[in-house]
Amino acid sequence: MTGKAASEAPASGPEDTTSEPAKVPSTEPSGEAEASGPTTEGQPPQPQDPASQAPAPEAPAAPAEAHAEAPAEAPAEAHAEAHAEAPAATKPAPSSEDIPSAPLRLALEDVSSSSVTVSWEPPEKLGKLGIQGYVLELRREGASEWVPVNPRPLMVTQQTVRNLALGDKFFLRVIAVSLAGAGPPAVLGQPIHIMETIEAPKIRVPRHLRQTYLRHVGEAINLQIPFQGKPKPQASWTHNGQALDTKRMNVRSGDQDSILFIRSAQRSDSGRYELTVRLEGLEAKxxxxxLVIEKPGPPISIKLLDVWGCNAALEWTPPQDTGNTELLGYTVQKADKKTGQWFTVLERYHPTTCTVSDLIIGNSYSFRVFSENLCGLSDSAAVTKELAHIQKAAIVAKPKGFVERDFSEAPSFTQPLADRTSTPGYSTQLFCSVRASPKPKIIWMKNKMNIQGDPKYRAVSDQGVCTLEIRKPSPFDSGVYTCKAVNALGEASVECRLEIKASATH
Structure with missing residues (x-):
């Protein structure tokens, strides 16, 4: 009974493959679909059972399954032994046409500090029964045994080997497996060495440090500069190209930043500080x-150059010490000898000469000048040694006679009335402007009739602008409106047409 089934099995296999060619390569597209992204171990897509595709008798089913699982239990050499041990009466030796060829284009896709990803393409010959999947095998350097990475054949063309240790060095190969057996392997030509990933060093300077960093004398300097790099890079500092003064400056470098600290800044700490981060021959700077600054010194001297009328001319010399930064200007103050109170005349004044005006006749004045920078005014000022005496004028001015001009003018309209169209129920206004001296009397008329005193109208005249407001007009208020201006020198008038028209309804 068993011999009869074995003799019928080879005949039914090729007959099914030939009669249904679509089933033979049906496993290949599913492998390509899995190759679109890395495959994680432990969750491979399960291939279809090839035994269910061929209508062979149940007797040869067990040998077929044995061939499918063989690559998962042992390397390719073990498959040959399985074929040799099978009784000739139960399973004939597979022909070269039944076994697939080696996968194509085995390539290394990615190497990290703990994983490796490889990819390949289906073999050129799939065999008459098609392929059941692929088995990825690993052999460590110095060892002779190939160890399967996946226990069962997987229908994928890309696979990731995980949980590797730093320093591992090994070879990889992949084998295509069919129901008839395993094909020849495709071996990756070069060994793979798992090393720690090197990330080039990079420094990220905070925004507030990208421009000159200002500090006052005596303040603390605390620079925290983040950087990147893997493994941990070496950080070093220089000041104006020289090594740091470790007695006054402290440096602490961690895995992700470097801190430069100065407890009490001095002007000598000003300059360029350069951070260098080095890693495996790479560096970033x-x-x-x-700039450490302080208040400036006062002007060296100040002179009272001249006094005339209610004015005094001053001149001074810039300070020797500007506080390690440029001056923002000078502050000039005056003080009356009677009160002794100082009042500011000029602020942030840049020239070194000035004229102080509007001094009170009969008073005597002292003057002083402060220097100013970003830290503020100088602690002291330069003060004039002499007083500026504002004398009373000996010459009395005699006003000249002048002819008074007559500005009388008859009314004339500088802006006439304009025709208008309005909607019933909405107040509207008429405007015009008149020029006259003396101030003219304004008279409003509708259709030549005086409307003064009518509560429906409100007339306003301000600075020559004449306004007539018509409150909630109706079609009855349509007509010609006239504005007349009258004074002792004459009169003038302007007119316009107002139409109150109901809006169209849809």
Whole structure:
């Protein structure tokens, strides 16, 4: 009974493959679909059972399954032994046409510090029964045994080997497996070495340090500069190209940043600080400019050059010490000898000469000048040694006679009335402007009839602008409106047409 089934099995296999060619390569597209992204171990897509595709008798089913699982239990050499041990009466030796060829284009896609991803393409010959999947095998350097990575054949063309340790060195190969057996392997030509991933160093300077960093004398300087790099890079600092003064400056570098700290800044700490981060022959640099400043000194001297009328001319010399930064200007103050109170005349004044005006006749004045920078005014000022005496004028001015001009003018309209169209129920206004001296009397008329005193109208005249407001007009208020201006020198008038028209309804 068993011999009869075995003799019928080879005949039914090729006959099914030939009669249904679509089933033979049906496993290949599913493998390509899995290749679109890395495959994680432990969750492979399960291939269809090839035994269910061929209508062979149940007797040869067990040998077929044995061939499908063989690549998962042992390397390719073990498959040959399985074929040799099978009784000739139960299973004939597979022909070269039944076994698939080696997968094509085995390539290394990615290597990290703990995983490796490889990809390949289906073999050129799939065999008459098609392929059941692929088995990825690993052999460590110095070992002779190939160990399967996946226990069962997987219908994928890309696979990731995970949980690797730093320093591992090994070879990889992949085998295509069919129901008839395993084909020859495709071996990756070069060994794979798992090393720690090197990330090039990079420095990220904070925004507030990208411009000159200003500090006052005595303040603390605390620079925290983040950087990147893997493994941990080496960080070093320089000041104006020289090594740091470790007695006054402290540096602490961690895995992700470097901190430069100065407890009490001095003007000598000004300059360019450069951070260098080095890693495996690579380096990154960043420069930070620091300026330590203080209040400036006062002007060296001040002179009273001249006094005339209610004015006094001053001149001074710039200070020797500007506080390690440019001056924002000078502040000039005056003080009356009687009160002794100082009042500011000029602020942030840049020239070194000035004229102080509007001094009170009969008073005597002292003057002083402060220097100013970003830290503020100088602690002291330069003060004039002499007083500026504002003398009373000896010459009395005699006003000249003048002819008074007559500005009388007859009314004339500088802006006439304009025709208007309005909607019933909505107040409207008429405008015009008149020029006259003396101020003219304004008279409003509708259709030549005086409307003064009518509560429906409100007339206003302000600075020559004449306004007539018609409150909630109706079609009856349509007509010609006239504005007349009258004074002792004459009169003038302007008119316009007002139409109150109901809006069209749909």
């Amino acid at each position: 960043a420069a930070i400019d620091i």
